[in-house]
Amino acid sequence: MNVSEFRKRGKEMVDYMANYLEGIEGRQVYPDVEPGYLRPLIPPTAPQEPDTYEDIISDIEKIIMPGVTHWHSPYFFAYFPTASSYPAMLADMLCGAIGCIGFSWAASPACTELETVMMDWLGKMLELPEAFLAGKSGEGGGVIQGSASEATLVALLAARTKVTRQLQADSPELTQAAIMEKLVAYSSDQVVATLGTTTCCSFDNLLEVGPICNKGNLWLHIDAAYAGSAFICPEFRHLLNGVEFADSFNFNPHKWLLVNFDCSAMWVKKRTDLTGAFKLDPLYLKHSHESSGLITDYRHWQLPLGRRFRSLKMWFVFRIYGVKGLQAHIRKHVRLAHEFESLVLQDPRFEICAEVILGLVCFRLKGSNKLNEALLQRIGSAKKIHLVPCHLRDKFVLRFAICSRTVELAHVQLAWEHIRELASDLLRAEKE
Numbered sequence: 041m042n043v044s045e046f047r048k049r050g051k052e053m054v055d056y057m058a059n060y061l062e063g064i065e066g067r068q069v070y071p072d073v074e075p076g077y078l079r080p081l082i083p084p085t086a087p088q089e090p091d092t093y094e095d096i097i098s099d100i101e102k103i104i105m106p107g108v109t110h111w112h113s114p115y116f117f118a119y120f121p122t123a124s125s126y127p128a129m130l131a132d133m134l135c136g137a138i139g140c141i142g143f144s145w146a147a148s149p150a151c152t153e154l155e156t157v158m159m160d161w162l163g164k165m166l167e168l169p170e171a172f173l174a175g176k177s178g179e180g181g182g183v184i185q186g187s188a189s190e191a192t193l194v195a196l197l198a199a200r201t202k203v204t205r206q207l208q209a210d211s212p213e214l215t216q217a218a219i220m221e222k223l224v225a226y227s228s229d230q231v232v233a234t235l236g237t238t239t240c241c242s243f244d245n246l247l248e249v250g251p252i253c254n255k256g257n258l259w260l261h262i263d264a265a266y267a268g269s270a271f272i273c274p275e276f277r278h279l280l281n282g283v284e285f286a287d288s289f290n291f292n293p294h295k296w297l298l299v300n301f302d303c304s305a306m307w308v309k310k311r312t313d314l315t316g317a318f319k320l321d322p323l324y325l326k327h328s329h330e331s332s333g334l335i336t337d338y339r340h341w342q343l344p345l346g347r348r349f350r351s352l353k354m355w356f357v358f359r360i361y362g363v364k365g366l367q368a369h370i371r372k373h374v375r376l377a378h379e380f381e382s383l384v385l386q387d388p389r390f391e392i393c394a395e396v397i398l399g400l401v402c403f404r405l406k407g408s409n410k411l412n413e414a415l416l417q418r419i420g421s422a423k424k425i426h427l428v429p430c431h432l433r434d435k436f437v438l439r440f441a442i443c444s445r446t447v448e449l450a451h452v453q454l455a456w457e458h459i460r461e462l463a464s465d466l467l468r469a470e471k472e
């Protein structure tokens with residue numbers, strides 16, 4: 041493909057993307073395919089001679105789209121949202137064109153420096169304590185990880201290194217192996233200290249956990265993967281109180297802040313805790329500005345060496361929406377969750393199973409787990425909407441998460457009418 045064809049195809053692709061997203065409501069949210077559907081549809085090996093671009097494009101609707109779950113459909117209520125916005129997609133196109141691997145400052149200074157500043161912007165939006173910000177000379181700072189899981193692992197490894205070095209400094213006779221054997225990580229059944237758990241969006245009490253961790257010199261990592269985005273709204277910021285006790289904090293702008301996957305924001309109070317754990321300095325990665333304290337080499341803040349220019353997405357989104365636009369997005373989703381909650385409460389056959397704090401509603405038919413499993417089965421077979429269940433203690437519960445950027449009250453009402461009808465059919469069948 042030469043540059044003139046790229047110009048043409050690029051414009052066509054943008055039109056295809058816009059048409060796809062504009063018309064997504066017309067597509068069935070969950071696909072009809074069975075496992076293994078795709079292999080028979082494409083050749084067993086890559087082509088020896090090139091295919092044409094037209095061939096590829098025509099295969100998109102034939103082969104790919106029939107197997108796509110449409111996460112951005114306004115009838116998608118499963119899991120948690122994954123962010124999608126036009127400015128983020130445009131920034132990702134530019135990221136692809138620049139195509140740098142920003143492992144060190146020198147490997148692409150803009151990639152590193154924009155990330156540091158965007159993480160400060162975002163930290164300020166959340167009113168994170170000053171200690172987490174990089175500023176011009178701070179000890180803390182932010183880094184974009186690929187996922188909340190990675191951030192948790194990075195925090196765990198940093199904590200392990202830190203405590204091992206402390207113990208070895210106090211008792212030089214201790215071997216690393218002897219220390220490792222004795223290390224303990226405390227967690228609940230939701231993993232680490234969490235703000236907005238995946239099952240029901242509940243919140244750990246940081247004001248209780250935090251001081252205990254600080255007193256015992258334990259590393260406290262906080263996972264707010266979904267809920268974190270809401271803290272940019274003053275009315276939800278109190279949910280973050282206690283973050284001042286944490287060593288590291290993480291949430292996913294790629295869930296609820298309109299920055300397309302992947303973009304997981306992680307802050308630490310002491311950047312040296314991370315760089316101390318991961319630092320690796322072969323000669324070919326050294327650069328001539330080494331002596332300057334301003335240099336950040338993000339490879340020391342993460343597991344991989346390579347990294348994409350992901351802060352471009354944040355920069356585009358934050359500027360196009362403004363903080364007010366982002367707050368409006370969060371508030372709309374929370375409002376719709378409460379609308380759904382009140383619909384559920386109006387039907388005495390149903391119950392709400394956890395307090396609705398943000399954009400997730402956990403609900404069920406009053407009755408057995410079997411009954412609720414059967415209801416979910418009917419919802420799944422009808423494929424008009426998509427949602428997933430969870431277990432709350434021993435109860436089988438349906439999760440209704442407000443997800444799509446374009447979802448409106450009418451979609452939520454239609455979804456509820458649909459659920460009610462299926463429930464009526466089910467209860468009638470149970471009686472017969």
Ligand SMILES: *Cc1c(COP(=O)(O)O)cnc(C)c1O
Binds near residue numbers: 120234237
């Ligand atoms: C979604 C979620 C995760 C997992 O996020 P990844 O970025 O996919 O690793 C972890 N914790 C919570 C509370 C979540 O909601």
